[in-house]
Amino acid sequence: MHPEETLDPSDWPAFRLQAHAMLDDMLEHTAQLRQRPVWQPIPQALRDGFRQHLPRQATDLAVLHQRFLQEVLPYSVGNAHPGFMGWVQGGGTAVGMLAEMLTAGLNANVGGRDQIALEVEHQILHWMCELFSFPDTASGLFVTGTSIANLIAVLIARTARLGGQVRHDGIGHNGHLLRAYTSAGAHGCISQAMDLAGFGTAALRIIPVNARYQMDLAQLTQAIQADRAAGLQPFLIVGSAGTVDVGAIDDLDALATLAREQDIWFHVDGAYGALGMLASDIAPKLRGIERADSIAFDFHKWGQVPYDAGYILVREGAQQLATFAAPANYLRRENRGMSAGSPWPCDLGPDLSRGFRALKTWFTIASYGADKLGRMISHSCELAHYLKQRIERTAQLQLLAPVNLNIVCFRYADVAAEYLDELNAELLIRLQVSGLVAPSGTSIAGQFALRAAIVNHRTTRRDIDTLCDATLHLGHQLRAHYPTIKLARAA
Numbered sequence: 343m344h345p346e347e348t349l350d351p352s353d354w355p356a357f358r359l360q361a362h363a364m365l366d367d368m369l370e371h372t373a374q375l376r377q378r379p380v381w382q383p384i385p386q387a388l389r390d391g392f393r394q395h396l397p398r399q400a401t402d403l404a405v406l407h408q409r410f411l412q413e414v415l416p417y418s419v420g421n422a423h424p425g426f427m428g429w430v431q432g433g434g435t436a437v438g439m440l441a442e443m444l445t446a447g448l449n450a451n452v453g454g455r456d457q458i459a460l461e462v463e464h465q466i467l468h469w470m471c472e473l474f475s476f477p478d479t480a481s482g483l484f485v486t487g488t489s490i491a492n493l494i495a496v497l498i499a500r501t502a503r504l505g506g507q508v509r510h511d512g513i514g515h516n517g518h519l520l521r522a523y524t525s526a527g528a529h530g531c532i533s534q535a536m537d538l539a540g541f542g543t544a545a546l547r548i549i550p551v552n553a554r555y556q557m558d559l560a561q562l563t564q565a566i567q568a569d570r571a572a573g574l575q576p577f578l579i580v581g582s583a584g585t586v587d588v589g590a591i592d593d594l595d596a597l598a599t600l601a602r603e604q605d606i607w608f609h610v611d612g613a614y615g616a617l618g619m620l621a622s623d624i625a626p627k628l629r630g631i632e633r634a635d636s637i638a639f640d641f642h643k644w645g646q647v648p649y650d651a652g653y654i655l656v657r658e659g660a661q662q663l664a665t666f667a668a669p670a671n672y673l674r675r676e677n678r679g680m681s682a683g684s685p686w687p688c689d690l691g692p693d694l695s696r697g698f699r700a701l702k703t704w705f706t707i708a709s710y711g712a713d714k715l716g717r718m719i720s721h722s723c724e725l726a727h728y729l730k731q732r733i734e735r736t737a738q739l740q741l742l743a744p745v746n747l748n749i750v751c752f753r754y755a756d757v758a759a760e761y762l763d764e765l766n767a768e769l770l771i772r773l774q775v776s777g778l779v780a781p782s783g784t785s786i787a788g789q790f791a792l793r794a795a796i797v798n799h800r801t802t803r804r805d806i807d808t809l810c811d812a813t814l815h816l817g818h819q820l821r822a823h824y825p826t827i828k829l830a831r832a833a
Contacts, residue, residue: 360403365443367407371415372422372436375800379777380420388413420780424800425808428774428782430586430614430643430749433798438648441705445698452484453694454673454686463687463700469707470655473619475632481659483690484699487652488613489531491638494654494662494691496522496535496578498636499607501665503577509665513540521569522578523547525557525592527585529611554744555590557581559600566604578607583628583639584615587784587793589749591615595630602633610634614643614797615747620716624723624747641703644719646799651699654691662690718799722748725796729806738814742786751784751791754817761824763790765817772816779809 351357371378391413421431450459467482485491501508504517513520520541524532526548536546547569549562566576579601581592594610601608610616610631616639618624619631631637634657641651656662667689675684688694707715726748733739733752740755753766767790770783784793794809 357403360407364407367411368439369436372439375423376425378416378423380423380425380780381774382417382777383775384417388417421798422800423780424798424802424805425779426798427794427796427801427805427809428780430584430795430797432640432643432646432649433800434642434648435646435706435710435799437709438646438702438706441702442648445701448698448701450698452696452698452700453688454683455680456683457680459698459700460683460687462698462704466653466700466703466707467655469712470653473712474616474634474637474655476655476657479659480655480657481662481690482653482655483662483687484696484703485652485654485691485693486650487642488529488611488638488640489534489652491652491654492529492531492580492609492611493535493538494665495580495607495609495636495638495656496539496541498656498662498665499578499609500539500541502607502661503575506664516575517541518545519573519575520577521545521547521574522580523549523562523565523576524580524611525549525582525585526551527555527557527587527590528580528582529586529613532580532611551590555585555588555746557592557597559593559596562597563600566600566606576604576606578609581608581610581634582615583610583612583618583631584747584749586613587749587786588743588751589615589745589747589795591627591746593630594628595633598630598633601635607635608633610637612637612639614640617641617644617715618719618747620644620712621719621723622716623720624716627747641699641706643797644722645703645706645715646718647703647706651703659690666690666692722796722799722801725801725803725806726750726794728803729794729796729809732806732810736810736814738817739810742789742791748796750794750796751786752794753789753791754813754820756817756826757821758825765820765824766790766792769813769817769820772820773809773812776812776816778812779805781809 420426422433450457452459463484470482471480503520522536522545524546533543533546537543547565549557549565552558569576579597581594581597583591598608616631616637618628637655639653641647641653642649663685674681676682687696726745729750730741730745733741738754738756739752741752743751753762754769757765767783770781770792774780781792781794784791
């Protein structure tokens, strides 16, 4: 190696031209999203091209850029596209793209130390405390997503119940007596969090839902009472603010009251629904979320921040600190200098190496303003109700669940009952392969459903109409293979 060799460009002006070309291409791609397929299958030859040996020599950046344009860009899952309705994934923004570029240029490790990146993260915490009416004693932490945020909440609730000694001794006998509760509609990451925290999934009681797909409060109360009578220790209730299948919101206020009466940690999994607090018409549906002990949510969903930007908000920051702080000589804190500013983010979660996720979140909120982001959230719910109305007006389509927020579960129903699941499963794939729209599939009361999750700020009624028209067109094509009989629409 030459003593002055570096990874910086040898020709900065040429590099700058190439960099501008790459940025221009991504801006053009974003501006023209509607003219592109939502998704398309990856040709096998391209898959094979990413099975090459480790490159030993340099490749020109312009060559790699062309490979990206031809082999990567056209084959993403498509969640930036207005026709993407498959899962609850935000579409990102051009502002967020630029902020991510700035973040990469800064290359800050935001695990700790006295740096301005932490002040930006503190600003987001203050904003979230204002949004959710949390006290100044609250703490917050950026993580990859709500799955990790929910795990952190389980660990904090564990420490709050068993005390700090659990970090040294493990959950032991008393820990094996702890029980948590969530609804049958909750995300699977809640069960996974119980597994990863060492309790095992059997320690999580799955409570049935009512007719509105909310956790049944009477059955929850009975489960808690039965566990106490058996000598077990209820320690955690996880409410959902926007369930994964149908977007239901549990009665958060009633859950908060029950948790307080029973001395149980109340956590809200608000992966996307929690940010409904930004929308004046959605916020009342979330009444009680301000009483939670902790809330997990994603800015990269309804907040439209580029992936990834999950968040955990904890009412009493001291409890989060007691769960994760782990002093070490190499992380020595000082009152002055670069090692000032304790506590650090690494004291509030498992990550020491952390990206600067707060910057793209700060740019997004500050650039658009909370009110406009709230209007985008309201608009996605309005589109869901527009889709519901179209389904109810169309004899060949059937609504399978109430529309609570922005998720609509339905199916093509103009076929004999015994073929409904088979036809709709195939219909789903054909919709995705068409490149026009991309819903996902789920099961509602044992019935296969097409699931439209409307999250992208770019989606309009035009895209909803395309979904309905394509469903009818492809459904009619498939119907030729099955006996047909028009079914009564769901009430």
